[in-house]
Amino acid sequence: MDTEDFAADAALFARMRLMWQEVDPAPADLVDRMVAAVAVEDLSREYALLTLVEGDLAAVRGESDTATLQFSDGTTSVLLHVSATEDGARRIDGWVDAAALAIRLVQGEREFSTDPGEHGRFAFDSVPAGVSRLRLVVRDAGGEMHDFQTPQFEV
Numbered sequence: 001m002d003t004e005d006f007a008a009d010a011a012l013f014a015r016m017r018l019m020w021q022e023v024d025p026a027p028a029d030l031v032d033r034m035v036a037a038v039a040v041e042d043l044s045r046e047y048a049l050l051t052l053v054e055g056d057l058a059a060v061r062g063e064s065d066t067a068t069l070q071f072s073d074g075t076t077s078v079l080l081h082v083s084a085t086e087d088g089a090r091r092i093d094g095w096v097d098a099a100a101l102a103i104r105l106v107q108g109e110r111e112f113s114t115d116p117g118e119h120g121r122f123a124f125d126s127v128p129a130g131v132s133r134l135r136l137v138v139r140d141a142g143g144e145m146h147d148f149q150t151p152q153f154e155v
Contacts, residue, residue, distance in 0.1 A: 071150040076138050078148070082155050090127040090155045096120040098138035101145065106133045127155055 027033075065084040070077065076098045083091050092105065100116040107130050114122045135149045 069153055075140055076148045090129060092124040092127055094122045100136050100138050102137040104135045129155055
């Protein structure tokens with residue numbers, strides 16, 4: 001194609017754009033609604049509610065480092081219990097209240113996967129200390145599949 005063809009195409013597209021703006025204009029608040037929709041989706045995906053449960057009960061159990069984390073996006077909840085092992089690694093015991101089809105723990109380039117057990121229970125053994133993120137594929141009560149991922153957390 002030469003320059004004349006590109007100019008003719010650009011002129012045709014400009015006329016078509018004007019015609020559609022007159023016949024079926026975009027709603028005035030379309031951009032704002034789309035930005036809000038994307039922001040809400042991003043928030044629900046990236047920033048699941050994190051609750052760190054701390055207390056004196058962990059100290060009663062022993063000298064090991066433990067933490068209990070709870071994540072929820074409003075439809076799916078995950079509870080994690082992180083404990084240090086004798087070799088310095090971490091054991092992560094978890095429970096999810098939705099039907100989990102895949103469960104992965106991601107640490108940078110490393111990825112660990114496990115299968116859900118009965119009643120949504122799962123575990124990761126010998127996880128090195130570091131910043132982690134849990135990713136699950138779950139089936140909700142309506143039968144629809146969706147991704148659930150936690151914000152990053154330290155194990």
